Amino acid sequence: MLVSLTVGKVDAGVAVLLTEDKRLIEFPSILLPPSIRSGSIVDITVKQNHSAEQQAEEQFQALQSNILSRYGLQAPSPPVLRLRNATQTSIVLEWDPIQLATSTLRSLSLYRNGSKAGNIPRPMDMLSTKMSGLALDTEYSFFLVLRTSGGTYTSNTLTVKTHVMENLTGITVTPGVLPPPLRETLESAVERIGAKIADTVRIDTTHFVCTEPRGDAWQKAVEMNIPVVRPEWVEGCEREGKLVGVRAYYLDADPKLRQIGANPSINHQSRDSMAGDTRTPPVRTSSVQQARANQSQTSLPSRGPRSPDKEVGEPGPSVAPTPELQQGEVQRQKDKDLPPDPPRVDEEDEDESEEDGGPEDPEKQRSQAESEEESEEEKENAQRQSSKGRTAEAEAGDEKGEDMEEVAL
Structure with a gap:
């Protein structure tokens, strides 16, 4: 297409061209011949460049595809929360590395029971956190909230229960x-x-x-x-x-x-280990040895009863030995003076048992010891009553003497 234009005015940078219908067109003066001045007529040929247009279109589509594949197809991934360890008062949580794609990280927050517990420091480096000071045997819920320039993403909700005191698996x-x-x-x-x-x-x-x-x-x-x-x-x-x-x-x-x-x-x-132990059990006193000990205790001479009214350091009425004890001593003295009896053939077994130290019937020895103790208690009671009677008579005599003195006066 050929167009004839008249140069109206030429400046340093722009030339004003006039069309046949008197329209003004500003045209760069650097594209005009150097000899152009006002009133000159120039012919300008204009045509469409199809190859350049196609090339430009191809470049533009390639740029759009690159932008789509880099920013439009990939997006940040929501974090996945897991339990690492739980004790009676603490819980350790962990998650996978944060995937931001082409977005920019703004914050990573931890929520406990629906309330914000705090922000995770250095979320790109730290992949775990520890919650301490929790209640014993209590259930808690946790989840993470990831905020980026490409949007906000929430992790899965994790429900955890703290241990009881008897559960030691969390140590x-x-x-x-x-x-x-x-x-x-x-x-x-x-x-x-x-x-x-x-x-x-x-x-x-x-x-x-x-x-x-x-x-x-x-x-x-x-x-x-x-x-x-x-x-x-x-x-x-x-x-x-x-x-x-x-x-x-x-x-x-x-x-x-x-x-x-x-x-x-x-x-x-x-207790099971003690039951399975085959070592020698402790030695216990047999019934025969116990009977011998009882016999030796009962064979000792009994002491005379003490006066119940007598105290330490004070004189008191002396108690004479009982006639039974005196007769027993005389009888033992007579037995010592007599010669021993010859052994009899019929009593060989009895003599052997006596030489071996075999005890007599334990029931008979126990009954004899009880009878001797009862007799001693009766004697002590009788002596206490007699001493109380003498004391009462002495007090009555003293009162009678005082009455006589008052009458004399």
Whole structure:
């Protein structure tokens, strides 16, 4: 297409061209020949470039496809929340790495029972968190909320229940500096109570066990505020059958403060082991030896009864020996003076039993001892009554003497 235009005015940068119908067109003066001046007529040819248009269209579509594949097809993924460990008062939660795609992270928040518990610091690096100070044997619900430039995403809701005192499966022990035999004993005790052992200090480590406060692991446990206890703490939990306090099991604690109870299951095992023990039982006193001891006690001479009114350091009425005791002494003296009787053939077995020290009938010895005790009690009662009677007569005499003195006066 050929167009004839008249140059109206030429400036340094723009030239004004006039059409045949007197319309003004601003045209770059740099595209005009240098000899052009006002009133010159120029012919301009205009045509469409189809190849350039097609190339531009292809470039534009490629750019749109790149934008769609990079920003339109991928989106941030909602976090997946899991339970790592639970104890009586704490819960450790973990999740997969955050997938933001091309979006920008704004915040990652943790919610407990529908209320915001706080923001997770450094959410791109931290993949777990610990909730402490929870109630015993209580159910809680948790979920995460991810906020990005591409939208807000909520994780799954996790329902967790804290343990009871008797549940020791949530304990995770990290051993420190320990003698080899003590470490083996610790591993056996931890296995018996159903707990776990971690070689390194982790976020789910509940207790650090050692005998000496040194080492990198001990330093890390102190920085993470993990209780550092002695191996006896695990034994205390096993004996109590529940989670015990750590204050009495610190490295510098007094051992006297430890109160170790008795686990019924452990007592049952100890009783079974004692029942299966084949060692020699303790020696018990037989009935024959007991009868001999009773016979020796009853053969001793009984002492004369004391006066009930006599006190220490004060004179009192003396009690004469009873006639029965005197007669018994005389009879024993006569028996000593007589020669021994010859042994009889019919009583060989009886003599052998007496030489062997065989006891007589225990029932007969017991009845004789009881009769002697009753006779002694009767004698003491009679003496008490007689002494009381003499005291009453003396008091009556004193009163009668005072009456006579008053009459004389």
